[in-house]
Amino acid sequence: MTDTSKLTELNANHVLHPMSMPAFDNEQPLFVERSEGVHVYDNTGKQYLDGLGGLWCVNVGHSHPKMVATIQEQAAKLAYYNTFGDVSNRPSVELAEKITGMLKPEGMSKVFFTSGGSDSVETALKLARHHWRLKGQSDKTQFISLKNAYHGVHFGGTSLNGMQNFKQNYGPLLPGCSQVDGPFPYRNPWTNDLEELGQICADILERKILHDGANNIAAFIAEPIQGAGGVIVPPANYWPLVREICDKYDILLIADEVVTGFGRSGSLFGVRGWGVAADIQCFAKGISSGYIPLGATVINDKVAEPFLEAAPNAFVAHGYTYSGHPLACAVGLTSLNIVEEENLVENAGIVGDYLLQQLQPLVERHEHIGEARGKGLMAALDLVTDKQSKTPVDPASGYSDKVSAICQENGVLIRSVGPKIILSPPLTFTKENVDTMVNTMDLAFSQVSL
Ligand SMILES: Cc1ncc(COP(=O)(O)O)c(C=O)c1O
Incomplete structure (x- = not known):
């Protein structure tokens, strides 16, 4: 039994996850084991860019030496x-x-x-x-x-x-x-x-x-x-x-x-x-x-x-x-x-503006992104069946989950919440980090259909 399959079994047997359906527990979770700066690493050592800031919270970045x-x-x-x-x-x-x-x-x-x-x-x-x-x-x-x-x-x-x-x-x-x-x-x-x-x-x-x-x-x-x-x-x-x-x-x-x-x-x-x-x-x-x-x-x-x-x-x-x-x-x-x-408030404003700018071409390119919006380093994509009606995509379609799964495969963590994608990276994020995140999302949206 590999380390991952053992952890998966123990997780399914003993852990009730917050904001989750019990059925989720049978799937293989992402086991986050280590973190540094804007990255986290799973139990196999694979690196991920953290587009969630943990959960809107890791403002100073992971494993900061002073912390x-x-x-x-x-x-x-x-x-x-x-x-x-x-x-x-x-x-x-x-x-x-x-x-x-x-x-x-x-x-x-x-x-x-x-x-x-x-x-x-x-x-x-x-x-x-x-x-x-x-x-x-x-x-x-x-x-x-x-x-x-x-x-x-x-x-x-x-x-x-x-x-x-x-x-x-x-x-x-x-x-x-x-x-x-x-x-x-x-x-x-x-x-x-x-x-x-x-x-x-x-x-x-x-x-x-x-x-x-x-x-x-x-x-x-x-x-x-x-x-x-x-x-x-x-x-x-x-x-x-x-x-x-x-x-x-x-x-x-x-x-x-x-x-x-x-x-x-x-x-x-x-x-x-x-x-x-x-x-x-x-x-x-x-x-x-x-x-x-x-x-x-x-x-x-x-x-x-x-x-x-x-x-x-x-x-x-x-x-x-x-x-x-x-x-x-x-x-x-x-x-x-x-x-x-580290002037992180200023950085959140500058890099946040850049993030919104970089998300706009995705709105134009992909038929199911109705809008990109945000302020500072908090942003969302509003996913729609069509841009005219602005009808939110049905979460049961799994559309946003598939987008985030492809990003994860490609080493970027973003958060799918029903008909929305939420981004809230550490306030230490750079423009290069934004490019990596947005390019990976672009790729994911090109590979998923509704
Ligand atoms: C605006 C707001 N208030 C309250 C909470 C609850 O915080 P906690 O999950 O730490 O209890 C959250 C969590 O995301 C939040 O976004």
Whole structure:
């Protein structure tokens, strides 16, 4: 029995994969064994260019020597201790200072550490409700999110997700959660004019608030750029209009920056790209470049104020065993320092623009690529049966899976998600890496038919 067939059998017998069908477990998985820079290697030593950045997260690239050194040093010093109550540790304090320093323009002042993105969203929702309760407005419990949104897999996030497939088997969901139309330039029934679209969708949000009653709504939550929904980049006027509406009706604005935080969109933060400050921001993924699980929920003074005023009566009955995990926080601090030292935000913008340029000829050449879109180093191809109708290809056709399988055979990892191909490489990607990835995709699309 080869090493691969043995691992495949053990995997099928014992591992339940996330976001997978049990049937998948009978197939031979890609066993990723080693990584370096923008590449990963499987158990046979074959090299792959990582077009996924792990899963939108390996911002500083794989096996960065400074990250490895931090892990070794911190693990030898203090790998874990809790931070409940009045226990603390140096890495979590230093990382909180670093994050709030980076977020000075947005006025964010306090950090609640979590173990990942779903935790960060859950924390944001609970802090928002608690905030209003402390202010004597305990009816403000509802949340509004967007269609096509992805906010993770806990019950709060699941209830706010805008895609049915993430919700349909898990009801009853959290009451008081609803979705409104967000601006989707490629697929909307209204207009091709971006500014008009931004205004229409902002009006929809305002009408929803008026209908449900601002006195019942705790917060509006959205991703600055929708990631898992298909890298949907809103028009430039949308977030500023949303900020105005939230202020007008006294509703908290939560930016889910789990993907966009710390540089991926070509701005240090997604909201900064739109010239807006949120009240609460959710982070994970790029905060530690995925080396150790870590997330954070960050709040501004307005959100923090009632907690500080009510102290010691504002007991926050929320926290994770791994909140403020010293090893994770030390790694987070090194990761954010590398992002600054190596100008990775700027690189994401430059290489991201180049990536979009290079994807355009593929749209012209291949009949089932309806659109290439993105911002920074997050991009998507929208796959359609025909460009006129823009009908999404049926995921059951296996079309996008076949494209990604051919890329994998040829040493490039991209992500097929239903009728979309998603690209989110490390922020250290070069133009040469883009050429390799795009040429391989070009080849794959030429070999696959619908
Ligand atoms: C915007 C957004 N929020 C939340 C999450 C959930 O993060 P995690 O998988 O770390 O729980 C994700 C994951 O992709 C995400 O993209």
